[in-house]
Amino acid sequence: MLTIADHTFSSRLFLGTGKFASAAQMQQAIQASGTELVTLAIKRLQLGKPQDDLLTPLRQSGIKLLPNTSGAKTAREAIFAAELAREALQTNWLKLEIHPDPRYLMPDPIETLAAAETLVKQGFVVLPYCSADPVLCKRLEDAGCAAVMPLGAAIGSNQGLQTLAMLQIIIEQSRIPVIVDAGIGAPSHAALALETGAAAVLVNTAIATAINPVTMADAFRQAVQAGSQAYQAGLTSSSSLSAASSPLTCFLEAL
Amino acid sequence: MQITLNQQVISCSSVQTLQELLQQHKISTDGVAVALNNTVIARRLWPEVTLNSGDDVQLFQIVTGG
Numbered sequence: 001m002l003t004i005a006d007h008t009f010s011s012r013l014f015l016g017t018g019k020f021a022s023a024a025q026m027q028q029a030i031q032a033s034g035t036e037l038v039t040l041a042i043k044r045l046q047l048g049k050p051q052d053d054l055l056t057p058l059r060q061s062g063i064k065l066l067p068n069t070s071g072a073k074t075a076r077e078a079i080f081a082a083e084l085a086r087e088a089l090q091t092n093w094l095k096l097e098i099h100p101d102p103r104y105l106m107p108d109p110i111e112t113l114a115a116a117e118t119l120v121k122q123g124f125v126v127l128p129y130c131s132a133d134p135v136l137c138k139r140l141e142d143a144g145c146a147a148v149m150p151l152g153a154a155i156g157s158n159q160g161l162q163t164l165a166m167l168q169i170i171i172e173q174s175r176i177p178v179i180v181d182a183g184i185g186a187p188s189h190a191a192l193a194l195e196t197g198a199a200a201v202l203v204n205t206a207i208a209t210a211i212n213p214v215t216m217a218d219a220f221r222q223a224v225q226a227g228s229q230a231y232q233a234g235l236t237s238s239s240s241l242s243a244a245s246s247p248l249t250c251f252l253e254a255l
Numbered sequence: 256m257q258i259t260l261n262q263q264v265i266s267c268s269s270v271q272t273l274q275e276l277l278q279q280h281k282i283s284t285d286g287v288a289v290a291l292n293n294t295v296i297a298r299r300l301w302p303e304v305t306l307n308s309g310d311d312v313q314l315f316q317i318v319t320g321g
Contacts, residue, residue, distance in 0.1 A: 016321025026319065041320025044313065045287065047261055047280065051316060055286045070320055083295035084288035084315045090298070155321070204321035 002199050004177055005093075005125045005146040007064060009036045012194060013224040014066075014179065016204025017054075020213060027057055029207055033217035037064040039095055039202065042085050043071070055089075066127065068095040073108075075115035082119055094119065095149070097129040105155040109136050113143065120144035129181050132163035137170045137178070148174065149181040149202065152193065156205040158185025161192055171197040187216075187223030194227025195235060256308035267306065274301040276312065286317035 002009040014037045020026035030038060038058065045051070058065060067085035072078035078098050086092055096119065098112050099105040107130050119126050125146045130136055132150040140148050150170055153159035160183060161167060171178050177199035184190050190201045203220055210216035257266050260276070267276065273289055273296060289296045290313040296304055306312070 017319040018321045020319065039321055040317050042288070042315050043318050044261060045282070045316040047263065047314070051283055051286075053283075054319065055317065067317065068320055080290075080293075080295065084290065085317075087295060087298050088286050088288040088315065088317050202321070 002177060004127070004199075009064075009200070011036045011221075011224070012198075012200040012228050013190070013220055014039070014200055014202040015207065015217075016202060017208075018204055019208035023052065023054060023057070025213055026208070027061075029213045029217040030058075030061065030063070031217075032214045032221065033207065034221045035063060037066055039066045039068050039204070040089070041068050041070045042081060042088060064093065065089050065091060066093050066095050067091065068097050068129075069115075070097055070099075072098050072115075073100040073111075074098065075111040075118070078111070078115040079118055079122075082115075082122075082124060086124070092123055093125045093127070095127050095129060099129075099155075107131055107151070109133065112136075113139055116140055116145055117143045127179065132166040132170060134166060134169040134173055138173060141174060141176050145176065147177040147179050147199070149179045151182040152180050152189065153183025153185075155182045157183050158206055159183050160185055160189040161196075164192070164196070167193070167198070168196060187219045190220055191223040191227035191230075194224055195230045197231055200224075256306075258306055258308065258310045258312055260312050261314055271305050272302055273304045273306065273312070276306065277301065277314075282314065288315045289313070290315070 011034045013033055013035050015035045016039045067089050069078040069081040072081050082094050098108045100108055112128050116126050116128050127147045128140050129149045137148045153162040179200045180193040180198045181202040184203050185206045193201045207213050207216045292311050
């Protein structure tokens, strides 16, 4: 079981809700994934355009809703977005993300830490999307964040755990859950994150843009479960030399 | 009087509170947040906060995202 702040999750797979072809497909994928937490974004309301009822089915499914601050380029903007998100969803949980550069969407560590410090003081349960930087992750932990969400690779890039060596250090040092976010493009990437000791993974693009998102969601569910189970079972160490699994008793020498 | 609603100048003679403004524009409340003159207004205050001429009201909504 995974506990973040006061909330317990039996699934270690979190889902982003962006990029699905339809709301119905998103709902089916959520169900197939077994997730208990999905992320949402906030934007300016378009007057005169009918509001899609996105929230009713999500609320009925009982899963935790985690609004993000996507679009914020500075700590100041992120704090404003956080206050909006808290009112819109009536939750103090927040995925803090500040990425000023749209080309790589790399999180700004300085603005993120500054915003996290303020938001924690304002009573938010802060889960910051951040670089896979062990020092930054410790600083975010010290600031009172409920978890850290270091990136595996650039958002939506599907490149997998490019930051694996840094993630290993972050996981080893962290006293709060480490959720690998961004870059996870295949179930094997998610399994590796869990095998490495990540508390959870957040996946969006790899599921939402798959040819069959619902089947892919199920594949991720299984991979996350397998990775988590393998971590708990204790992976054996690797070696550059072979180690025989069958007896080498020279019983054929008489031939 | 005139106010700005999501960057559009509108007239609202009868509207008095934020709540009434939202009702007038048939805006559902779940998933919606309101900022008045760049300050986020808590939902419980929507029925109490009254609008003044020249106010800048911005409405935001929850959408899908990662």
